[in-house]
Amino acid sequence: MKNFVLLLLTFLSIPTHAQDKLALTDLVYPDLIPTLMQNGLFGYCDKSLNVKIKALFEKAELFEADYNF
DSSP: OHHHHHHHHHHHHSOOOGGGOOOGGGOOOOSSEEEEOGGGOEEEEOTTOOEEEEEEESSOOOOSSOOOO
16 A cells, blocks of 8 residues: 555656647747847847848847837
8 A cells, every 4th residue: 555655646746747838839929039140240030030120239138128119
């Protein structure tokens, strides 16, 4: 009986995260995505990879607020 309880507890403690995984279509992308472009400079593109801000920056990060350009 002790072995059965131990086995049962072992199976119950194994994480099952199959339903927690997101599909690529479920991801939420920001409006502007920093992108490494030409000559090692960064610019920004949209979700469809259309360049919105040309490569002018040595460093780029995600915007923390919603900016309309």
